[in-house]
Amino acid sequence: MSKPIVFLMNWNRMNAIEMASLAHNVSAKIAAATTTFPSPTVTPAVLNTAATRLELAYANRMNGCCR
Numbered sequence: 001m002s003k004p005i006v007f008l009m010n011w012n013r014m015n016a017i018e019m020a021s022l023a024h025n026v027s028a029k030i031a032a033a034t035t036t037f038p039s040p041t042v043t044p045a046v047l048n049t050a051a052t053r054l055e056l057a058y059a060n061r062m063n064g065c066c067r
Helices: 016-032 044-059
Strands: none
Touching: 016 044
């Protein structure tokens, strides 16, 4: 019987830009591997949009923008 692979990540060591970059990378990898991930829980488009929103929020953090 095979054991599941558990991926652990320490989010405390990553800043917002690194998290967004990782999310963009994961999104691209999932989109490229449609045979491995035929119906992921979070679609690559949604993940990519969330990463872009994180980048924008991080860039606007000093401007007082809240969206």
